[in-house]
Amino acid sequence: xxxxxxxxxxxxxxxxxxxxxxxxxxxxxxxxxxxxxxxxxxxxxxxxxxxxxxxxxxxxxxxxxxxxxxxxxxxxxxxxxxxxxxxxxxxxxxxxxxxxxxxxxxxxxxxxxxxxxxxxxxxxxxxxxxxxxxxxxxxxxxxxxxxxxxxxxxxxxxxxxxxxxxxxxxxxxxxxxxxxxxxxxxxxxxxxxxxxxxxxxxxxxxxxxxxxxxxxxxxxxxxxxxxxxxxxxxxxxxxxxxxxxxxxxxxxxxxxxxxxxxxxxxxx
Numbered sequence: 001x002x003x004x005x006x007x008x009x010x011x012x013x014x015x016x017x018x019x020x021x022x023x024x025x026x027x028x029x030x031x032x033x034x035x036x037x038x039x040x041x042x043x044x045x046x047x048x049x050x051x052x053x054x055x056x057x058x059x060x061x062x063x064x065x066x067x068x069x070x071x072x073x074x075x076x077x078x079x080x081x082x083x084x085x086x087x088x089x090x091x092x093x094x095x096x097x098x099x100x101x102x103x104x105x106x107x108x109x110x111x112x113x114x115x116x117x118x119x120x121x122x123x124x125x126x127x128x129x130x131x132x133x134x135x136x137x138x139x140x141x142x143x144x145x146x147x148x149x150x151x152x153x154x155x156x157x158x159x160x161x162x163x164x165x166x167x168x169x170x171x172x173x174x175x176x177x178x179x180x181x182x183x184x185x186x187x188x189x190x191x192x193x194x195x196x197x198x199x200x201x202x203x204x205x206x207x208x209x210x211x212x213x214x215x216x217x218x219x220x221x222x223x224x225x226x227x228x229x230x231x232x233x234x235x236x237x238x239x240x241x242x243x244x245x246x247x248x249x250x251x252x253x254x255x256x257x258x259x260x261x262x263x264x265x266x267x268x
Contacts, residue, residue, distance in 0.1 A: 009038050011114055012236035016045035016123065016206025017226035019088065020064045021054040024228045027063035033247045034070055037235060042071070042079055043109065045206045045224055046086020046123030053088075075102040082109055086123035086207060110200065115240030118200040124207035124223075127190040184208055192219045202242070204234060213244040 013034075019025045053059070075081050082104045085092040096107040109121040187208055195203035196219060204222040211225025211232040222244065225232030231247045 006036055007038050008036055009238070010235045011039065011238045011240075012041045012043065012111065013037055013039035014043045014045055014121070014204055014222075014224050014234040014236075015048075015227070016086070016224040017047045017209055017228065018067070019047055019050040019053070019226070019228055020067060021050040021059055022228070023059055025050075025064065026227045026231050027061070027067050029231050029247055030067055030227045031063065031070060033231075033233065034067075034074075037233075039074075039079060039235070042074065042081050043111070043121055043204075044071075044081065044083045045121060045204065046084055046125070047088040047206060047226075048083070048086075050088045051091055072101070080104070082106055082121075084109055084121055084123055087125040087128075110198070111204075113202070113236055113240040113242070114238060117202055117240065119202040119204055120195050120198045120200045121204050122191075122194070124187065124191055124205035127187055127194070128207065184210055188212070188216065188221055188223075192216045192221055195219045195221075211244055211246070213242070 015030075015034075018027075018030060020027065071081070081102060083092065084106050085096075092105055093107060095105045098105055107122075111119045111121055113119060191203055191205050200219075202220045202222065204224065206224050206226070208223065209226040209229060210223055211230045212221060212223040213234075214221055222234055222242065224234050225244075225246075233245055233247075235243050235245060237243065
């Protein structure tokens with residue numbers, strides 16, 4: 001377990017799609033991650049609690065409770081917390097604009113980085129036409145996704161027994177299925193277009209469980225990923241640099257993807 005000497009102090013932490021209340025949630029990995037990263041401000045960018053699944057089947061192990069308690073403890077110690085609900089925790093949207101126990105609930109948010117860039121923060125489900133218009137199909141897709149995550153765990157156990165590294169079936173299938181690839185591309189384009197309408201330089205979202213950090217025309221697009229498959233988050237360092245981080249259980253270390261990890265300050 002990380003000690004005090006391992007703490008990394010940052011300006012802002014962005015986390016989404018934890019899905020507390022589901023069996024696929026990697027709560028223990030998230031706990032290790034937030035023990036290492038100490039942020040002045042935390043943005044929870046939706047689907048932190050999976051209200052859809054909890055209404056159907058109650059699953060709330062101690063590790064899920066520990067995540068909630070750890071985050072609340074940070075708030076009590078002075079961390080600012082902004083919660084931008086998603087579709088799985090949409091019950092919180094009724095309270096947008098309110099503050100409870102130091103937790104600010106916002107439909108969307110504008111964040112200014114340390115080096116003066118404006119960032120739009122939203123969950124992203126408003127650009128998912130299935131979630132918005134065909135609710136029953138979205139729920140069916142949610143169950144299918146849970147099956148893929150269950151299959152992930154089975155495959156992971158077999159691969160570990162053979163001494164092979166982790167491999168995600170669900171992530172692989174999303175990359176291979178043409179309709180999924182097209183959906184992701186359309187989603188990213190819609191999010192970027194919304195960022196332009198809001199006159200920002202950066203947009204950060206979640207929802208599709210696909211971590212990303214890439215320049216798309218005049219907008220830098222970031223997706224925090226999730227804590228079901230990719231175990232990823234975005235951090236803002238004290239000088240304004242943004243970093244997409246993947247947390248791995250095996251090394252208990254922070255690993256950044258070299259092709260998209262860090263967004264440096266724009267050249268003067």
